[in-house]
Amino acid sequence: MNNSNKNNKDEKKIVLKIFRENTAQKTDRHYDKFNVPYKKWTTVLDALLHVKSYMDPSVAIRYSCRMASCGSCGMKINGIPRLACYTKISELETSTIECEPLPNLPVIRDLVTDFSRFFNHHKNVQPYIQSNDGVDDSDTEKKTFSFYQSPDDVDKYLQFSYCIKCGLCYSACPTVGTDLKFPGPQALAQLYRYFADTRDEAKNRLDIVDDRHGIWRCHFAGSCSKVCPKGVDPALGIQLLRSYMLGISKNEKKLAKKIEIKTNEENI
Amino acid sequence: MKELEHDSRNNLEGLKGWLNPSRYGWERISYWFQRITGVFLLIYFIGHVYETSTIVNGQNAWESFLELTQTVWGHLFLIMVIGASTFHSANGIRLIFTHVGIGLGTPGRPDYPYNPSSLNYRQKSGIWIALILSAAAMYYGFTVLFGE
Numbered sequence: 001m002n003n004s005n006k007n008n009k010d011e012k013k014i015v016l017k018i019f020r021e022n023t024a025q026k027t028d029r030h031y032d033k034f035n036v037p038y039k040k041w042t043t044v045l046d047a048l049l050h051v052k053s054y055m056d057p058s059v060a061i062r063y064s065c066r067m068a069s070c071g072s073c074g075m076k077i078n079g080i081p082r083l084a085c086y087t088k089i090s091e092l093e094t095s096t097i098e099c100e101p102l103p104n105l106p107v108i109r110d111l112v113t114d115f116s117r118f119f120n121h122h123k124n125v126q127p128y129i130q131s132n133d134g135v136d137d138s139d140t141e142k143k144t145f146s147f148y149q150s151p152d153d154v155d156k157y158l159q160f161s162y163c164i165k166c167g168l169c170y171s172a173c174p175t176v177g178t179d180l181k182f183p184g185p186q187a188l189a190q191l192y193r194y195f196a197d198t199r200d201e202a203k204n205r206l207d208i209v210d211d212r213h214g215i216w217r218c219h220f221a222g223s224c225s226k227v228c229p230k231g232v233d234p235a236l237g238i239q240l241l242r243s244y245m246l247g248i249s250k251n252e253k254k255l256a257k258k259i260e261i262k263t264n265e266e267n268i
Numbered sequence: 269m270k271e272l273e274h275d276s277r278n279n280l281e282g283l284k285g286w287l288n289p290s291r292y293g294w295e296r297i298s299y300w301f302q303r304i305t306g307v308f309l310l311i312y313f314i315g316h317v318y319e320t321s322t323i324v325n326g327q328n329a330w331e332s333f334l335e336l337t338q339t340v341w342g343h344l345f346l347i348m349v350i351g352a353s354t355f356h357s358a359n360g361i362r363l364i365f366t367h368v369g370i371g372l373g374t375p376g377r378p379d380y381p382y383n384p385s386s387l388n389y390r391q392k393s394g395i396w397i398a399l400i401l402s403a404a405a406m407y408y409g410f411t412v413l414f415g416e
Contacts, residue, residue, distance in 0.1 A: 023275075023278065079288070079291050080291055080292070101279060102279075103279060103280075103281040103285065104279065104280055104281055104285075105279060106275065106277075106278040106279055107278055107279045113279065155375060155376055155377065156375055157375070158375075158377060159375045159376060159377065159378050160375070162378065172292060174281075174285045174286060174296075174299065177280060177281035177282055177283075177284075177285035178282055178283065178285075180277070180280070196375075219299055219302070219303075219363075220295070220299070220363060220366050220367065221292070221295055221296050221299035222292070222293070222295030222296065222299070222384075222386060222387050222391075223292040223293075223295070223296050223299075225384035225386050225387055226292050226293055226295070226296070226384070226387060227292070228382070228384070229382075230378070230382065231378025231379070231380075231382030231383075231384065232378070233375075233378070233384040233385060233386050235372075235384065235386040235387070236372050236373065236375060236384065236385055236386035237375070239366055239367060239368075239369050239372055239386065240369045240372070240375070242367055242368070242369070243367070243368045243369030246367075246368060248368040248369065249368075249369060
């Protein structure tokens with residue numbers, strides 16, 4: 001038996017059921033089915049690209065890195081939000097795979113959703129380091145100082161900084177499904193990421209989510225952490241933040257020391 | 269960032285997201301039960317206040333209303349109340365602890381396969397204990413109400 005025959009024998013087929021809708025043209029929602037060959041290592045994204053290449057080029061998907069780093073190919077696969085590039089067909093153990101757009105995000109076309117609302121929530125929590133003691137942006141640009149952080153200090157926020165903004169947690173959250181003003185797990189976990197960072201001195205960031213549509217709407221369903229493909233554990237960040245806001249946490253924030261950097265000229 | 273022109277509620281899961289809670293594991297099932305039992309107990313308490321207020325219309329009115337709970341369906345309803353209140357209380361205590369950051373673990377450096385520390389065995393055990401206590405309380409209520 002030559003290699004090509006052996007490969008054909010190993011090749012199995014899966015039914016890919018893809019959600020179709022074009023909101024701009026107001027087409028009806030429906031599903032298209034495709035029989036797609038796959039192998040042990042074929043991902044759902046590979047199968048979708050096979051459909052685009054050989055069966056129906058009009059299927060709309062968003063993707064980029066193919067290695068769970070960019071967070072572009074999030075979609076609902078067999079009822080659960082997942083990254084298509086990170087989900088192997090063989091691991092799903094079903095004969096039909098249903099691909100739908102991420103829930104709680106408006107559909108633009110087929111599997112492509114609009115992330116504007118998601119990114120607006122992210123932007124609202126001021127996801128950047130803020131320093132208040134006379135050090136301004138120009139100092140940072142000139143790199144006249146550096147922060148001292150111990151490994152323990154870094155561990156407090158590092159996990160939350162791995163967020164790739166794929167929107168899976170936002171889609172899985174049952175609170176987001178009923179309250180669009182709720183920032184969602186991603187934004188709240190990012191708020192905690194900057195709050196826990198010893199370089200940050202923002203004073204009013206917590207006020208942003210101290211609202212009836214804010215952090216208090218989280219009821220710890222844990223679905224955000226369940227679907228996160230990067231181990232960020234947004235539910236943990238949210239509960240730790242809430243603990244601090246309730247005054248229960250005794251972890252007083254110690255700010256990182258700033259150490260002036262002497263330039264080569266000064267050293268000479 | 270400006271949102272594109274379309275219905276912002278398009279594709280919103282809404283209450284449908286509560287259906288099939290098993291998709292996301294025990295924590296989502298617990299969330300679903302906590303909400304359902306909460307709504308059920310609210311309805312019960314409203315009915316309970318109405319029931320006790322019938323005393324102002326005299327003893328006959330009170331007793332005739334109370335007879336509703338002495339039927340088979342009335343007993344089954346009360347068993348549901350026992351189960352719902354037990355689960356809601358036990359799971360509620362677990363949630364109070366989690367809401368203040370107790371029993372969730374600490375942030376660290378995540379390693380593949382990324383088991384989230386907030387969904388640890390202590391949380392799952394808490395959910396199972398709440399369910400077992402609820403079932404036991406319902407069984408006890410059943411033996412008392414339908415005994416003999």
